[in-house]
Each structure stands twice: as C-alpha cells, then as structure tokens.
Amino acid sequence: MSAACAATETNEPDAGLVGALVSETLARLTLFAETGETTTIDLGGLPMSNRHRAALDDFLGRGEVSASIDVIGRTEVWETQFSGVWRVRHFGDGAIATDLIEIAACPKILCADRRDARLAARGMAEALELNPGIVETPHET
Amino acid sequence: MKPDDTLAGEMQRRGVSRRAFLKYGSYIASLMALPPSAVEALAEGLAAARRQSVIWLSFQECTGCTESLTRSYSPTLENLIFDFISLDYHETLMAVSGEAAEEARRAAMAANKGKYIVVVDGSVPMKDGGVYATIGGKTNHQILEDTVKDAFAVVAVGTCAAFGGLPKANPNPTGAVAISTLVAGKPMINISGCPPIPEAMTGALAYILSFGKLPELDHLSRPKAFFGETIHDRCYRRPYYERGEFANAFDDAGARQGHCLFKVGCKGPVTYNSCATTKWNGGVSFPIQSGHGCLGCSEPEFWDQGGFYRPLSTPLGAMGPALAGAALAGAALGVGAALSARSHQKHYLASLDKEKEKE
Amino acid sequence: MELLAFARGPALTFSLAIFVLGVVWRLVGVLALPPWHDYSPPREGAPPNWLAAIRAVFRKMIPHKTFLKDGMFTTINGYVFHFGLAIVVFLFVPHIVLIQSLFGVSWPGLPNGVITGVGGLTAASLLGALAYRLTSPVLKLISRPNDYISWLLTFLPVATGLAATAHVGLRYETMLALHILSVCAFLIWFPFGKLMHAFLFVLSRGATGIRFGHRGAQL
Numbered sequence: 190m191s192a193a194c195a196a197t198e199t200n201e202p203d204a205g206l207v208g209a210l211v212s213e214t215l216a217r218l219t220l221f222a223e224t225g226e227t228t229t230i231d232l233g234g235l236p237m238s239n240r241h242r243a244a245l246d247d248f249l250g251r252g253e254v255s256a257s258i259d260v261i262g263r264t265e266v267w268e269t270q271f272s273g274v275w276r277v278r279h280f281g282d283g284a285i286a287t288d289l290i291e292i293a294a295c296p297k298i299l300c301a302d303r304r305d306a307r308l309a310a311r312g313m314a315e316a317l318e319l320n321p322g323i324v325e326t327p328h329e330t
Numbered sequence: 331m332k333p334d335d336t337l338a339g340e341m342q343r344r345g346v347s348r349r350a351f352l353k354y355g356s357y358i359a360s361l362m363a364l365p366p367s368a369v370e371a372l373a374e375g376l377a378a379a380r381r382q383s384v385i386w387l388s389f390q391e392c393t394g395c396t397e398s399l400t401r402s403y404s405p406t407l408e409n410l411i412f413d414f415i416s417l418d419y420h421e422t423l424m425a426v427s428g429e430a431a432e433e434a435r436r437a438a439m440a441a442n443k444g445k446y447i448v449v450v451d452g453s454v455p456m457k458d459g460g461v462y463a464t465i466g467g468k469t470n471h472q473i474l475e476d477t478v479k480d481a482f483a484v485v486a487v488g489t490c491a492a493f494g495g496l497p498k499a500n501p502n503p504t505g506a507v508a509i510s511t512l513v514a515g516k517p518m519i520n521i522s523g524c525p526p527i528p529e530a531m532t533g534a535l536a537y538i539l540s541f542g543k544l545p546e547l548d549h550l551s552r553p554k555a556f557f558g559e560t561i562h563d564r565c566y567r568r569p570y571y572e573r574g575e576f577a578n579a580f581d582d583a584g585a586r587q588g589h590c591l592f593k594v595g596c597k598g599p600v601t602y603n604s605c606a607t608t609k610w611n612g613g614v615s616f617p618i619q620s621g622h623g624c625l626g627c628s629e630p631e632f633w634d635q636g637g638f639y640r641p642l643s644t645p646l647g648a649m650g651p652a653l654a655g656a657a658l659a660g661a662a663l664g665v666g667a668a669l670s671a672r673s674h675q676k677h678y679l680a681s682l683d684k685e686k687e688k689e
Numbered sequence: 690m691e692l693l694a695f696a697r698g699p700a701l702t703f704s705l706a707i708f709v710l711g712v713v714w715r716l717v718g719v720l721a722l723p724p725w726h727d728y729s730p731p732r733e734g735a736p737p738n739w740l741a742a743i744r745a746v747f748r749k750m751i752p753h754k755t756f757l758k759d760g761m762f763t764t765i766n767g768y769v770f771h772f773g774l775a776i777v778v779f780l781f782v783p784h785i786v787l788i789q790s791l792f793g794v795s796w797p798g799l800p801n802g803v804i805t806g807v808g809g810l811t812a813a814s815l816l817g818a819l820a821y822r823l824t825s826p827v828l829k830l831i832s833r834p835n836d837y838i839s840w841l842l843t844f845l846p847v848a849t850g851l852a853a854t855a856h857v858g859l860r861y862e863t864m865l866a867l868h869i870l871s872v873c874a875f876l877i878w879f880p881f882g883k884l885m886h887a888f889l890f891v892l893s894r895g896a897t898g899i900r901f902g903h904r905g906a907q908l
C-alpha cells in the first residue's frame with residue numbers, strides 16, 4: 190500500500206472489492222497448498238477505504254501467530270485464521286505505508302537473513318572472547 | 331578488513347538488519363505498483379548499492395519542492411532515502427555557504443565523476459544572457475552545464491524544472507526554460523508537480539539506486555509509476571461524474587455531498603499524477619478529497635490554461651467580443667447581400683418595363 | 690496539453706466566430722430578401738400564409754405516403770441520428786458547461802452512460818446513412834462533395850468524442866483536443882455547406898408551404 194491507505198473516510202460505493210480480494214486469496218492459497226508457490230497480494234493502489242479494510246480483516250480473522258517488528262518504524266505481522274495466509278502491515282510516518290496479504294509458510298520479513306546471521310556470529314564470537322567465563326557462570330556454585 | 335561500504339553495511343553498523351531493505355523494498359514496490367516479485371530485487375539492489383552522491387541545484391524556484399520532499403517528522407520509512415543518498419550540495423540545506431559551498435560541489439563532482447545524480451528544482455532564465463538568476467557571479471545556465479557534464483543522470487524536480495512552471499508562465503519575462511531543453515544526451519527524469527509528490531521523487535531515486543537505470547518513463551519523461559494515470563482515472567468522485575452529479579459552486583448542496591468538481595474547474599481528466607492514490611501528507615488527503623478541484627499542476631503550462639476555476643470544456647479566453655464582432659460582421663454581410671439582391675431585382679424589373687414600352 | 694490549449698484557445702475562438710458570422714450572414718441575407726408577392730388571388734379556402742408555413746414545417750417531417758415505404762430506412766435512420774446528435778450535443782454535461790460559458794443558459798444533463806450509448810447509436814446510424822448514400826443508385830448520382838464533407842465533419846466529432854471517453858486511441862488529452870478540433874472544423878463548414886439546413890429547413894419548408902397553400906395544394 191502506498192501512503193495511500195488514507196485515514197480519511199470517503200463515501201465511495203462498494204464495488205465488491207473485498208469479495209474479489211478474498212476469492213483471489215483463496216485461489217493463491219490453494220496453489221500454495223498444492224505446489225508450495227508463495228505469493229504476495231499488495232493492497233496498495235486498490236481503492237480501499239477503512240471500511241473495506243475492516244471487512245477484509247474481519248473475514249480473515251486472527252490465527253495462532255502474531256508478531257511485531259521494530260525496524261525503521263513498526264511492522265505488524267499476524268497469521269490469519271486460515272493457516273498460510275498472513276497479514277503484513279508496515280507503518281511509516283504513523284500511517285500504514287504498506288499493507289500486504291502474504292501466502293507462505295512464513296512471511297519473509299520474519300525470517301532472519303543469513304548475511305545478518307554471519308555478522309551476528311562474528312559479533313557473538315567477539316562477545317564470547319571478551320567474556321569467556323559467562324557461559325559457565327550459572328552452573329558455578 | 332576494508333569496511334563494507336554498501337548500504338547494507340552502513341545499516342548493519344547502525345544495528346539495523348536487512349529486514350529494513352525488505353521493508354523498504356515492499357514500500358517502494360507498492361508505491362510504484364511493481365509486481366510483488368520485484369520486492370526482493372529492489373531490496374537486494376538497494377542493499378548492495380553504495381551511497382549515491384546527489385548534487386541539488388536550485389534555480390528560479392520557490393523552495394516549495396525542497397519543502398515538500400524534506401518535510402518529515404521522524405526518521406522513518408518515508409525519508410529513509412536520505413540515508414541512502416549523500417546530499418553533497420543543496421543551498422538551502424547545507425551548513426556552509428559562499429565559496430566553501432561551491433568547493434563542496436566541485437569536490438563531490440570530482441570524487442563521483444560520471445556517477446553522481448543532479449537534482450534540479452526551478453527553471454533556467456535564458457533571456458538577456460541569463461542575467462535574471464546568478465549564483466556567485468555565474469548564471470544558472472552556466473552552473474547547470476558545468477554540473478551536468480559529468481553526471482550520471484538528471485532529475486528535474488517540480489513543474490518549474492520539468493516544464494518551466496510559474497517562471498515560464500505567460501509572458502515569461504525572464505525567458506525561462508525547462509531543464510530538459512538544456513541537458514540533451516543525459517538520462518533525464520521529470521518529477522513534475524507544484525510541488526511534486528515526495529513519494530514520486532523517493533520512488534524514482536530508490537529505483538535508480540536498486541536497478542542502476544531509470545524507471546519506465548512517459549512521453550514527458552515522467553515515471554509511469556506515478557504519472558501513468560490521470561487524477562480523474564483514480565478519483566473517488568468519479569461515480570458522481572459518470573452519473574452527472576456536479577457541484578455548481580463551492581458552497582452548494584452538491585459540494586457538500588461530495589459531488590464531482592468538474593464544473594468548478596477540476597482539471598483531473600487531463601492531469602497525470604498520483605494524488606488520488608498516493609495522496610498527500612503521508613496519505614491524509616488530496617485536494618479533491620478536501621473539496622477543491624485539481625489545478626493540473628503536474629502538466630506543462632498549467633498556469634496558462636485560462637484559469638483554475640474555468641471548466642475544462644470551456645474556451646480558454648473571453649469569447650464575448652469575438653462572437654459579438656462576428657455577429658455584427660455577419661449581419662452587415664447579410665444586409666449587403668440582400669440589398670444587392672434587391673437592387674438587382676429592381677434593375678431587372680425596370681428592364682422588363684422598358685422592353686414592354688418598346689413593344 | 691499544448692494541443693489542447695490550442696484547441697480550447699485560438700481554434701475554438703476562431704471557428705465559433707466564423708460559425709456565428711456565417712450563420713448570421715446567411716440568415717440575414719435570406720430574411721432581408723425582397724418579400725415575395727403572388728398577385729394571383731388565393732384559392733378559395735386557402736389557409737393564411739403563416740398557417741400554411743407552419744403546417745408545411747411539420748407535415749414534411751413524415752414523407753408523403755407515396756414515398757413512405759421506399760423512404761422508410763432514410764426516414765427512421767435520419768431520425769435516429771438527428772435525435773442522437775441533439776441528445777449528445779445538448780445533454781452531455783461538459784457540453785452544457787460550454788454552452789453556459791458562451792450564452793449563460795444551462796439545463797440539466799444526462800448520465801454519461803446514457804450519452805455514451807446514444808453516441809454509439811448515432812455513430813452507427815451515421816455510418817448507415819453513408820453506406821446508403823454510397824449504394825443507392827439515385828442518391829449516389831446526386832451526391833456532391835458538399836454532402837460527403839458535411840457527413841464527415843458530423844461523424845468526426847462523434848467518433849473522436851466516443852474514443853476520448855472510451856480511452857481508445859491516443860492519450861485522453863490528445864483525443865480531447867482532436868475532438869474539439871473536429872468540432873472546430875464542423876463549425877467552420879456549417880454555415881457554408883449543407884449543414885446549414887439545420888437553420889434553413891424551417892425557412893425553405895415554410896416558403897414552399899406558402900406557395901402551395903396559396904394555390905390550395907395539399908402538402
């Protein structure tokens with residue numbers, strides 16, 4: 190979603206947008222279940238009002254997982270009641286900046302990147318070197 | 331070990347993971363309506379890019395464009411672009427001034443020869459040798475030529491730079507011209523608007539950074555992602571237009587009910603910009619949503635379209651005198667024709683009488 | 690936008706001025722002709738001139754029964770595109786806005802969907818009229834460039850107007866400019882070609898009616 194998901198309510202007529210979105214999601218979810226192909230539906234650029242968004246999220250509901258990511262602003266991720274269907278919502282300057290439906294085992298943004306991991310490993314090794322006794326500490330009596 | 335000078339490296343040093351690039355990639359892809367599959371390419375491209383040197387030149391302008399692009403409250407997604415570029419010269423934003431500033435510009439040009447991007451706001455006056463706008467004794471035209479020579483690309487920001495804008499409006503006293511007329515041969519993007527939508531500029535720059543090339547442009551060199559559709563195409567008041575429900579004045583019942591603003595001068599049908607979808611001030615609203623018609627600010631010569639409140643389907647100038655004159659002239663011609671017919675008839679009848687007399 | 694500015698500016702001003710000049714010229718020229726006198730006494734029971742004139746104007750709206758069957762297509766088709774044109778020209782809101790800006794009068798318009806439908810029908814009907822003109826042995830013989838030019842300059846505004854609203858062909862602002870320019874051509878041609886019948890048909894039918902009525906002939 191562009192900065193577009195405006196907060197202001199406009200009384201546009203409902204063009205069956207939510208229904209169409211849900212059918213699209215169902216088709217992609219079926220595909221994912223069969224072939225493992227992941228997809229993302231970008232709600233940006235769609236003429237969605239807050240009412241549309243609420244109706245969509247009401248239908249999709251909430252599942253087992255929800256997470257909040259703190260990277261250049263807030264990001265909310267939750268699994269919907271339909272396993273494999275995720276909602277990813279990036280916030281910018283207070284407003285929603287990007288709003289996605291992701292159909293995958295796990296949304297990409299939740300996964301750690303191996304290149305970050307490589308750096309982290311180095312950092313961890315350094316930390317360990319600085320404080321070699323730390324691992325044993327809890328076991329000492 | 332040589333420090334990693336990619337953007338990813340810089341972010342890592344600040345303790346920010348690559349998720350930032352993924353998030354930014356989603357944001358830009360969404361802004362530019364790129365397919366979701368482009369997100370990773372964008373993220374990877376950006377992460378691997380180096381800080382982009384940008385030299386910002388301001389000519390005949392009002393600084394509204396800089397205002398539009400830099401107004402932001404906190405370091406967030408929308409202005410992350412300023413972490414990805416190195417703004418090596420910008421008169422309004424840089425701390426130094428005078429010769430030190432010019433020196434910074436020259437140093438950046440030398441260090442990034444062939445790789446820096448020149449952003450320009452404002453038009454260039456060409457009349458009388460360009461004397462109407464000079465900086466440090468040099469005309470805008472000289473500075474532009476000098477700076478653009480070794481640039482990788484030129485981005486004209488705002489309608490003044492893109493199309494001449496207000497300075498070029500009739501009667502154009504300074505002989506102002508658009509930047510595109512002066513930088514032949516360089517890759518060039520116009521981000522028009524008065525002011526331009528900040529996201530359009532951010533998106534275009536991020537695209538160049540990730541992919542190393544310009545995004546797809548329209549016939550006026552504007553990124554299609556932001557200027558591919560008219561305001562009218564995406565206007566939420568469109569159903570009213572189609573049903574024929576219009577506001578006749580800004581304070582009538584139609585206006586209060588949010589009817590279409592065509593009759594009060596909306597230029598949305600011929601204006602290509604993304605106000606209706608990207609909106610303004612972080613997505614809060616856009617002019618039509620606030621009850622005012624589109625002025626057509628992202629189009630060439632929008633100041634000279636006969637007035638902001640004159641409906642699109644009406645003539646540009648005052649027609650009264652021309653039509654009255656034409657009617658008078660027509661009446662005179664008609665009377666003349668009839669008189670000549672009458673005198674013709676009289677002569678004919680007289681000649682008949684004469685013939686009768688002869689007999 | 691430059692082409693559009695040219696169309697809305699100089700082109701429209703010039704063509705409207707020519708239109709007004711030409712129409713006033715021809716109407717004044719006809720109306721100020723010496724009055725027609727028939728010195729013969731009118732037939733017994735002949736209607737007064739004004740009545741004969743008005744009757745003729747309306748009676749001629751349906752062909753004489755002798756020609757009714759043969760002229761069925763031209764009559765119905767003629768009505769279709771004449772009414773179609775009137776609806777599209779005078780009931781499309783942007784057109785009303787133009788007329789209001791020129792003459793200060795306005796009236797309610799129709800929804801765009803209706804206008805587009807009527808416009809499509811009008812275009813088809815105009816094409817039918819052309820096809821008939823090109824295939825009818827008699828009509829073919831008596832058709833002159835004047836007829837074809839008048840047809841073309843009527844068809845072009847309809848076609849470009851439809852193309853602009855349907856977003857086909859060139860970009861909208863270019864199509865819109867071409868639409869206005871085609872109307873300009875129509876306006877310039879109007880007073881000097883057969884299109885002038887839009888004004889003159891009343892006068893010519895009236896004059897015929899008076900002559901016929903005077904002699905007691907039925908129209």
Ligand code: SF4
Pocket residue numbers: 561562563565566567568569571589590591592596597598599618623624
């Ligand atoms: S308000 Fe303007 S852009 Fe919106 S539908 Fe009306 S004419 Fe089009």
Ligand code: SF4
Pocket residue numbers: 523524561601602603605616617618623624625626627628
């Ligand atoms: S609505 Fe029209 S005039 Fe207003 S900012 Fe957008 S493009 Fe410019």
